[in-house]
Amino acid sequence: MTESKAGWPLYEVFVRPRRGLNHVHVGSLHAPDDRMALLAARDLYTRRNEGVSLWVVRSDAITASTPDERDPFFEPSGDKVYRHPTFYDIPEDVPHI
């Protein structure tokens, strides 16, 4: 058992289910390199035609915000209700708006 804890890097897997849809994160896997990650992702996440395109990206290449929902990071959008269409009162009888 020579593989160490720092063995195969972790990859995140994204699948595009059909043309016209975004790639969506589906899970992760370990692989020795990018090519093997792609093959493993195919075998692991698309055994039943779940996708037409796959992305794999090393987890350590992802930059993420902190998990705390109360993080001030998201504050700028919190008090701007006027960005939503429902903020504006328009009379019922005005059509197509």
Added chain:
Amino acid sequence: MVTAEVAEPVPASTQEDRFEAVVAAEQRIEPRDWMPDAYRATLIRQIAQHAHSEIIGMQPEGNWLTRAPSLRRKAILLAKAQDEAGHGLYLYAAAETLGVDRAELTEKLISGRQKYSSIFNYPTLTFADVGVIGWLVDGAAICNQVPLCRCSYGPYARAMVRICKEESFHQRQGYELLMTLMRGTDAQRRMVQDAVDRWWWPSLMMFGPSDADSPNTARSMAWRIKRHTNDELRRRFVDMTVPQAQHLGVTLPDPELRWNEERGGWDFGEPDWAELTRVIHGQGPCNAQRIERRRAAHEEGAWVREAAVAYAAKRSAEQTAVRSGHPESEHTEHVRSEHTEQENGK
């Protein structure tokens, strides 16, 4: 739609309150959230045990891969074994989000420090066992797993959604296999009944000890890891399975099995809990064989894992050389890109 999500901050003062509030609001806990140590430990133990069960679960049926009676049955069985491997990997990945290492979990399985489902310590004596495993064992697994799709821990719940979608094929192929045998000769029908006789009680034991002997259930339910008690799930399984057995034309080996008009469900006998304890503690018919097989596969596969790492290191070194304009490497790069094109064209 957008505003509704923004307008629901979880009111809480401490981390623990916040955790409790998220769970109570039926929201999901995600990997980098704060969580109580005991919650983390419970999940690691449960998810690891679940992952190990999927991996070990390939063995009993794997014995029949080379002995399947037709190409059709062989292809089905192979696809099922591949699914089990896939399920194991989804679950190991979910466990890793809690801060444990895959290699460490494998080591704990092989050294017996972590367990797997007791059901896989029984032997598969005939091909009818393959059908009964699909019908009863995977049927019981589905009963257990469907509520786990709503587990409070996000990565586990998401893995379970994926797994449950695939389990249905496992159960149906098993039932269809048994229907085919039941339409066959008397000997084939006896084979099915024999398999049902051997697997029925171990399948009921898959739901774990009775509620009275399941001290952790209350806490797991409070944390919304678990949604139903062991006995509730066991009853649900029996109610679902009895009509299937009747349709198949087999007898479930329980003299106490009878319809309870009042309750609108089936009453059934008590599993042999002493047997469950024995099997969990290593005295089942196949415990040693299963672990030995897993150890051998892991150790005999070591060179493949090493070769993959060596190859990745070599290629990475080549690419660095190309980028720094080393003339000798240009040929290699050329060949490699052609190779890639070819593969992409497939």
